[in-house]
Amino acid sequence: MKASTSRSTIKLEVTRYRPSVDSEPHDQSYEIPCTDDMVVLDALNYIKDRVDGTLSFRWSCHMGVCGSCGVMVNGQPKLSCAIFLRDYKREPIHIEPLTNFPIIRDLVTDITDFMTKLKAVKPWIIRKKEKPLSEGEYRQSAEELERYHQFSGCINCMLCYSACPVYGLHPGFLGPAAAALAYRYNLDSRDQGNDERQPAIASQEGIWECTFVGECTVVCPKDVDPAAALQRSKVATAQSLLGSFILPRASGKSATEGSS
Template identity: 60%
Template sequence: MPDTIMLQVTRYRPESEGAPTVQEYEVPLREEWAVLDGLNYVKDHLDGTLSFRWSCRMGICGSCGMTVNGDPALSCGTFLTDHAPGPVRVEPLANFPVIRDLVVEIDDFLLKLPEVKPWLVRDDDGVDGVEFLQTPEQLDAYKQYSMCINCMLCYSACPVYGIEPDFLGPAAIALAQRYNLDSRDQGAHQRLDVLATDAGVWACTYVGECTRACPKGVDPAGAIQRYKLTAAARTLLPWGKR
C-alpha cells in the first residue's frame, strides 16, 4: 500500500468565483485516518484556506457530511484506506447551496423542521410532578427514528428534494414519526395537516436512497411509507377519523 493518497477537493467561493474548481492535495495514507483526517492535514499543513465543517469526529454531531467519491457520507467515518489507491474525490453535499468550498447552507431544513413539531406535544402541559412512564416495547416503537443526527446525508441523496424544494424531506418526516409513535405524545393529529400533503409524504417516490445514505440506520424511507398508510387511514377511510 502506498504511503500517500490524493484528495481531489472541490473549492468554491460563490461571491467571487463563477464556478467550482477542483484542487488536488497529497496526504498521508494511514490505516486509522478517515477522510476528515486527510482534510485536517490539508488545513494544518498544506492550505489553511480550505473550508469545511466538523466537530465531534465520532459520528455523533452530523456536521461533517460531504460527498465522497459520489456518495453522501460522514467524512469522519469514511476511511481513506477504503478508497486506496485513490484518488478520493471530496465535494460538498448535493442539493444544498454552497457557502464556501465544502460548507453548505442548511437553512431550508432548519426552517422546515419546526413545521412537523419535533417535540412532545401534550394537552396537559404545565402539570407538575407527573411522570409519563413507558414500557420497553413502547420505547422500541420509536427508538430507531430517534437516532437521527440531522447530518443532511438523506437530503443530499434524495432525488425528490433535489427537484422539489418544497418537499419536507426524509429527516423531518422521520423525526415527526419519532414523536407520532411516542406513547407520551398527543400531537399526531396536529402533524397530519403538514405530513399528509403534496409537500409531505406524498411527494416521496420511494427511491430509498435516503435510507441507504443514513449513517445511523434510521430508515427514513420506511418512516415515510409507514406514515403514508397512517395518512390514508385517517383521511380516506370512514373509520380513520375516529
C-alpha cells in the first residue's frame, strides 16, 4: 500500500561545520520533498545526493543495526535511520551532531573517547586458559543465556553517551554502553575476565560517577538497560568489597556472583 503523504515538503535545519571554512558550527536550512515513509536518514541522503553534496554524516546499514547514524533530532539522541519524518509535526526539524562529543565535521563526531573506554572494559569473552578444541564447545544453558541477554543488544551507537548528563559534565566517566557491555561479559557463564575488567569498572571514573539519571535506558534504540547494568555493577562491586573485608583471602572472587 502506498503511504499517504500528509505534506509534500519538509524543512530541516542541519548543523554545519567545516573546519576549513567555518569558525564554529551553525545551522543551515533545507527544504526537501518528503513522503510518509521517509526516515531522517533518507532526508539527509536526499540533501547529500541532490541538494548539497558537502553535507557529511555517518551511516551504513539503514536498518538499526550498525549504530553509526546517531544524531540529535530536535534535541533528542536518535538513530536517524529509525526515526520517521512523519512523527515530527513541527517544522523545521533540527538535526545536530550527537552532544557530548567533539564535532569533526557537520554531523560527524569524534568517537575516540568512546572507543578507548569500550576497549578498556574488554568486551569479549576472556578465558584464563582456553580448553583444547577436542574438548568441544563452551556449552551454555538457556538460563545462563538469559542472565546476560538483555545487555547484549548494544550496537555501540553512543546515543546513551549523548543522553547522559554525567558524561557531559565528567568526560572521564566510563559511561553507559561500556559499563553495560562489561556487565554483559561478566555475567556470561563462559567468561572468566571479571578481574581484568574490574579496574576500569570499579575505578572512581568507572561506575561510581553514575547518579542513576536513567536517560541512557530511555534513549537506547535496542532496549538495553545500561542504567540497570550500572546499578547492579555497583551492588556487585560493593558486595565483593565487603566480602573481601570479611574474608580477605577470597577477595579475588567474581564481583558479579553476588548480583545475579
